[in-house]
Amino acid sequence: MPNIQLQSSDGEVFNIDSETAKCSSTIRNLIEDCGLESEENPLIPLPNVNSTILSKVLIWANHHRAEKAEKTEENSGKDEASAVVRSSDVISAWDAEFLTVDQGTLFELILAANYLDIKELLSVACMTVANMIKGHTAEEIRQTFHIPNDFSPSEEELLHKDRDNEPVIPEVESSYVFNLNKGSPNFKFELDLLGNF
Amino acid sequence: MAEESVPEILQLNDDCLEEIFDRLQDLHSEVAFSQTCQRMQHICLSKWRISRAYEQLDLDKWREMLPNYEDLVYFLAQMRPYLKEMCASSCLCALLKDLDEMQITVLPRVTSFYYDPEDVDCYPSNRSIRKLSELLPGLQKLRLTTPIDGRFLSHFEHLQELHLYEDQHKAYELQQEYLDEICQKLHDLKVLDIRTYDVISKLQLGNCLQSLRNLTVLKLNLATLKPVLPAVLELPSLRQLVVLLDNEWHIPPLVSPDSYDHKIREVGEFYDIMERKAKDIVGFAVDGYYMPLEPGWDAELPIWAHRKLKRLAICSWSHAADYLERYTCMENLRLLCLRNWNELSDDILLRFVELCPHLEHLDVSYCRELTPNFLPRALEILKQREPRKPMPGYRHTAPLLLYYVLSGFEDFIDKTNLKSSPDYRGYIVFTADFPFGSERGLSFVDRGYQFEFDCP
Numbered sequence A: 001m002p003n004i005q006l007q008s009s010d011g012e013v014f015n016i017d018s019e020t021a022k023c024s025s026t027i028r029n030l031i032e033d034c035g036l037e038s039e040e041n042p043l044i045p046l047p048n049v050n051s052t053i054l055s056k057v058l059i060w061a062n063h064h065r066a067e068k069a070e071k072t073e074e075n076s077g078k079d080e081a082s083a084v085v086r087s088s089d090v091i092s093a094w095d096a097e098f099l100t101v102d103q104g105t106l107f108e109l110i111l112a113a114n115y116l117d118i119k120e121l122l123s124v125a126c127m128t129v130a131n132m133i134k135g136h137t138a139e140e141i142r143q144t145f146h147i148p149n150d151f152s153p154s155e156e157e158l159l160h161k162d163r164d165n166e167p168v169i170p171e172v173e174s175s176y177v178f179n180l181n182k183g184s185p186n187f188k189f190e191l192d193l194l195g196n197f
Numbered sequence B: 001m002a003e004e005s006v007p008e009i010l011q012l013n014d015d016c017l018e019e020i021f022d023r024l025q026d027l028h029s030e031v032a033f034s035q036t037c038q039r040m041q042h043i044c045l046s047k048w049r050i051s052r053a054y055e056q057l058d059l060d061k062w063r064e065m066l067p068n069y070e071d072l073v074y075f076l077a078q079m080r081p082y083l084k085e086m087c088a089s090s091c092l093c094a095l096l097k098d099l100d101e102m103q104i105t106v107l108p109r110v111t112s113f114y115y116d117p118e119d120v121d122c123y124p125s126n127r128s129i130r131k132l133s134e135l136l137p138g139l140q141k142l143r144l145t146t147p148i149d150g151r152f153l154s155h156f157e158h159l160q161e162l163h164l165y166e167d168q169h170k171a172y173e174l175q176q177e178y179l180d181e182i183c184q185k186l187h188d189l190k191v192l193d194i195r196t197y198d199v200i201s202k203l204q205l206g207n208c209l210q211s212l213r214n215l216t217v218l219k220l221n222l223a224t225l226k227p228v229l230p231a232v233l234e235l236p237s238l239r240q241l242v243v244l245l246d247n248e249w250h251i252p253p254l255v256s257p258d259s260y261d262h263k264i265r266e267v268g269e270f271y272d273i274m275e276r277k278a279k280d281i282v283g284f285a286v287d288g289y290y291m292p293l294e295p296g297w298d299a300e301l302p303i304w305a306h307r308k309l310k311r312l313a314i315c316s317w318s319h320a321a322d323y324l325e326r327y328t329c330m331e332n333l334r335l336l337c338l339r340n341w342n343e344l345s346d347d348i349l350l351r352f353v354e355l356c357p358h359l360e361h362l363d364v365s366y367c368r369e370l371t372p373n374f375l376p377r378a379l380e381i382l383k384q385r386e387p388r389k390p391m392p393g394y395r396h397t398a399p400l401l402l403y404y405v406l407s408g409f410e411d412f413i414d415k416t417n418l419k420s421s422p423d424y425r426g427y428i429v430f431t432a433d434f435p436f437g438s439e440r441g442l443s444f445v446d447r448g449y450q451f452e453f454d455c456p
Helices: A023-033 A050-072 A080-089 A094-100 A105-117 A119-133 A139-145 A155-157 A187-195 B014-022 B029-035 B038-050 B059-065 B069-082 B092-099 B126-135 B176-185 B224-234 B267-274 B323-327 B344-355 B375-386 B412-416
Strands: A003-007 A015-016 A041-046 B083-089 B111-117 B140-143 B162-165 B190-192 B219-223 B240-244 B281-287 B311-315 B333-339 B361-363 B401-405 B428-431 B448-451
Touching: A003 A023, A015 A050, A023 A041, A041 B069, A050 A105, A105 B014, A119 A139, A119 B014, A119 B029, A139 B029, A139 B038, A155 B281, A155 B448, B014 B038, B029 B038, B029 B375, B038 B069, B059 B092, B092 B126, B140 B344, B219 B224, B224 B240, B224 B267, B224 B323, B240 B267, B267 B281, B323 B344, B344 B361, B344 B375, B375 B428
Parallel strands: A003 A041, B083 B111, B111 B140, B140 B162, B162 B190, B190 B219, B219 B240, B281 B311, B311 B333, B333 B361, B361 B401, B401 B428
Antiparallel strands: A003 A015, B240 B448, B281 B448
16 A cells, blocks of 8 residues: 545545655554555545645655654664654754744644644644744733633733732731740740840 | 634644643743633643642742742632642741732642741741631641741641651740640641650640540650550550650760760650550661660560561661571561661671562661672572563562662662662662651661551
C-alpha cells in the first residue's frame, strides 16, 4: 500500500504516500484498525477538514517527512517522541513562514491538527498563537483576537481589584502581645521580647 | 449566521485552547488570557486547579510569581475555592492583614497549614490565631512552632493533627487550661505533639486522656508522661508514642566538658512500656547518647518472646557491636537504623541483610567503621535471594534503601557513582538522606525514645 487517498469535507481527493499520511495518528490508526494495509489505494474520508486546509496540512507533512528522514540519521537510537518534543520547543524558520497566515487559517490548521492527531503541527501552531498572547494585557488580547468581553459588571470588578479602591480595614493588633505566664521560667525572656516593642 | 459572530479563536475546542494555554508558560500571561472572557477563564482555571505548582498557597512565593498586585488578587480570588494547603514563613499577622485587604476571608478547602517563621521576633497573637481559625474552618493539620499560649486553637473544630514542636528549638509551652480545652473539644484529634526542648515540661494530661480516644500519635516530654503512663498506654488507638527526655542545662562553670555526665538517667518509664506493651510493640527507637544504656541493657526485654519488631533504631551506640546480633532473630524487620555507631562492622551488618529478608530501610549514617567491602557482599546476598530481579515482567520486592551519609563507604559510593550502577539496580538504592519520620542528625529519635504499637 504505497499510496492512499484522502477525501476532504468538500469532496476533493488527495493522493498521498501512506508513510507521509501516517504522521497523523488518526489516519495511522484507521489504516491499522480497519486492515487497509492490504488494500490498493484505499480512500479515507476526512469530514472535518476542508480541501484548503487539508492541502496545507499535506504540504507541512511532506516537508517534515523529508526533514525527519535527515534527522533520523543524526538522532539514531533516540525515540520519535523525544524528537517531537525537542522540535516543538522552538518554531523553525520554515514552520514560522508556513504559519504566517490569517487567524482563520491558523485556527483551522489547529483544529485539523487536533482532529488528525498530528502532535508536532498542533504544537507549533499553538505556540504561534501563544506567542501572540504572551506579554499582552487582557484588553490587547481581546483586540488581537476580536474576543468580546462577556463578563458581567460584578465579574468585571473582580478582574480589576486594586489596593487603592479597597475599603479601609481596621489595623490588626500588634503581633507582639501574648499572654504572659508568670509562673514560667521564661517569664523574663518574654518580658525582654515585649520590651523591644 | 450565529457561527459567524463567534470569534475564530473561540471556535477552537477546549483541547486546542488548553494546548495554547500550555505554551504560555508564564503566570502573568495566563492571568491576562483568563481575563479576556468567561470561556478562557474557565479553561485557565481548570488547568490551574490541577497544577501541583498552585496546590499550596505560599503568599510570599505567589507575590514573586505575580508581582503585579491586581494579578495576584485576581489569581487568589480564582483559586480560593480550590486551595488545599497553605504555608507561611513571614509574619502571620501581616499575612492575615494582606489577605483581608484582598477580601480573602475564608479558604474553605485548606486542610493543612504549616507555619515556619523565618523572623523569630514575630509571634502570632491570640487574635491572629482566632482569625486563622476563621480563615481555615476546615483545617485538619496544623504545624505552629512559635510561642503561643494555645488560646483559640480549639476553634479549629476539625483538627486531626496538631504539631507544636520544632526540633531542638522549642522553649515555650501552651497554658494548661488551653491544652485541656484542645483535648476536650477537638474530637477528631489523631496526632498531638506537645514536646518542649529547653525546659522541663509542666504540661499535664490528667484532664485530657479521657477525650483522646482517637489519638494515634502522641509526642510529649517524659515529665508529662510520668504521672499518666498507664492511662496513655491504654489509649485504644495509640500507634506511636515519642518521648522527649526533659532537660534543663545547668552545667556548672568549673566542670570539664570531657567528664560532664550528659546521660539523662530516667529509664523507668522506658522499661515499663516495654513490659506493659511487649506483645504489641512492633517498633522502638532509642537515642544512645542521652539514654544510659550499657551492654546487656536489652538482654531481658520481654519483646524477645514475641519477635514482632518491624522497625528498630538504636543510635549513637559507643560500645562493642557484637551484642547487636541478637536482633537478627527479628525476621520481620522492615527498618533498621544504626546511626552513629562507633564500632559497627561489615560482618555484623551483613547478618541483618542475610537474616531479615523483609528489610527495606537500612540507615548506617555516621558509621565510620563500615567499609566499601560491605556493598558487593550485601549485593551478593540480595541477588542470591532474588536472582531475576532486574528482568522486566518479573514481580519483585522493593529494593533496599541504604542511607549512607558520612558512613565509611560514602566516598566510595560517590566516587564510583554507585547510584547509577546497573549492577545494583533493583537491589539497593543509595540515598543521602534520612528515613521518613526520623529526626535529622545523629539519632533517629532525638534525646529520648519512641515506640510503635500494633493497633487493631
